Amino acid sequence: MAQKKVIAVVGATGAQGGGLARAILNDPAGDFTARVLTRDPNSDKAKELAKRGAEVVAASVDDVASLKRAFQGAYGAFCVTFFWAHFSPERELTNATAMAEAAKHSGLQHVIWSTLEDTRRWVPLSDNRMPTLMGKYKVPHFDAKGEADHVFTGLGVPTTILLTSFYWDNFIHFGMGPKKGPDGKLAITFPMGDKKLPGIAAEDIGRCAYGIFKKGSELIGKTVGIAGEHLTGSQMAAAFSRALGKEVGYNAVPPEVYRSFGFPGAEDLGNMFQFKRDFEEYFCGARNLGAARSLNPSLQTFEQWLGQNKNRIPLE
Numbered sequence: 505m506a507q508k509k510v511i512a513v514v515g516a517t518g519a520q521g522g523g524l525a526r527a528i529l530n531d532p533a534g535d536f537t538a539r540v541l542t543r544d545p546n547s548d549k550a551k552e553l554a555k556r557g558a559e560v561v562a563a564s565v566d567d568v569a570s571l572k573r574a575f576q577g578a579y580g581a582f583c584v585t586f587f588w589a590h591f592s593p594e595r596e597l598t599n600a601t602a603m604a605e606a607a608k609h610s611g612l613q614h615v616i617w618s619t620l621e622d623t624r625r626w627v628p629l630s631d632n633r634m635p636t637l638m639g640k641y642k643v644p645h646f647d648a649k650g651e652a653d654h655v656f657t658g659l660g661v662p663t664t665i666l667l668t669s670f671y672w673d674n675f676i677h678f679g680m681g682p683k684k685g686p687d688g689k690l691a692i693t694f695p696m697g698d699k700k701l702p703g704i705a706a707e708d709i710g711r712c713a714y715g716i717f718k719k720g721s722e723l724i725g726k727t728v729g730i731a732g733e734h735l736t737g738s739q740m741a742a743a744f745s746r747a748l749g750k751e752v753g754y755n756a757v758p759p760e761v762y763r764s765f766g767f768p769g770a771e772d773l774g775n776m777f778q779f780k781r782d783f784e785e786y787f788c789g790a791r792n793l794g795a796a797r798s799l800n801p802s803l804q805t806f807e808q809w810l811g812q813n814k815n816r817i818p819l820e
């Protein structure tokens with residue numbers, strides 16, 4: 505039997521990396537094995553992955569030496585950064601650079617870099633349609649990721665650039681689920697007008713990444729954008745109404761109102777949704793549903809995702 509190829513998975517105890525680790529573990533006859541990177545090999549999530557057959561190694565994206573050790577001897581790696589753990593685009597760029605350097609050092613044959621657009625290519629800092637944040641960003645949690653694309657390619661790392669989409673899981677974990685308005689009716693709130701938001705089940709990101717690795721070298725040097733569906737706020741609200749059996753409306757607020765909501769990251773997310781609204785054609789076009797489904801035939805629609813997850817969405 506040919507030796508299995510090791511995929512080192514950053515963030516494997518989290519959403520994106522977890523989806524990839526489970527996709528590899530669920531396919532024991534496949535060509536790959538999962539090496540899970542975690543800061544704490546003794547956590548319940550790490551132990552659960554070990555029990556299912558993953559190799560678990562201690563590493564942090566803040567420590568390039570630990571990444572070099574963790575990538576050693578692997579065939580490939582899935583690389584992702586954790587903006588919402590620290591709210592620092594500079595730290596994301598530093599972390600991405602460390603992963604790219606470790607990948608180069610270890611001679612990896614295929615890296616997937618989970619990224620998003622540097623929105624300043626579309627909305628330069630001088631464009632006042634949205635405020636500049638943190639001195640030099642329009643959408644801080646996008647821009648540094650996009651900036652880091654060049655670090656991987658510049659070092660000559662054989663990379664597939666993976667453009668991800670809004671997780672529908674944000675309705676569970678990120679406080680974005682339906683809320684009661686002054687009229688007592690449930691509604692979801694986005695500053696998207698009648699434009700479409702590409703969305704995806706977080707688990708499907710990792711499954712698409714697995715599909716990319718399975719294609720061998722075909723997608724190295726390419727950018728792959730994925731989504732489960734492109735839906736307007738009204739379409740998502742209608743799907744919620746059907747799934748929950750009670751009316752859920754769509755509250756389309758202007759981006760400046762969303763930015764003023766005051767929760768941590770509200771300005772960043774207000775700018776992000778405005779970018780997706782103002783550049784809908786580009787943004788949806790870059791996230792091809794058919795391509796995502798060909799990488800991951802079990803790709804969920806929003807309705808399917810809601811069917812599985814509606815009871816996990818906190819409702820007032």
Ligand SMILES: NC(=O)c1ccc[n+]([C@@H]2O[C@H](COP(=O)([O-])OP(=O)(O)OC[C@H]3O[C@@H](n4cnc5c(N)ncnc54)[C@H](OP(=O)(O)O)[C@@H]3O)[C@@H](O)[C@H]2O)c1
Pocket residue numbers: 514515516517518519520521541542543544547550563564565566584585586587588589645668669670671672674
């Ligand atoms: N929410 C969305 O809609 C959305 C959409 C597209 C992209 N994104 C992006 O997705 C990224 C986060 O990915 P995710 O959602 O998969 O993360 P996540 O579910 O929050 O998982 C984070 C995992 O990463 C690990 N981690 C945290 N800090 C680490 C470090 N310094 N070194 C190594 N591992 C570390 C943790 O594992 P251990 O504790 O085991 O070390 C944790 O389990 C963010 O940058 C965000 O911008 C989010």
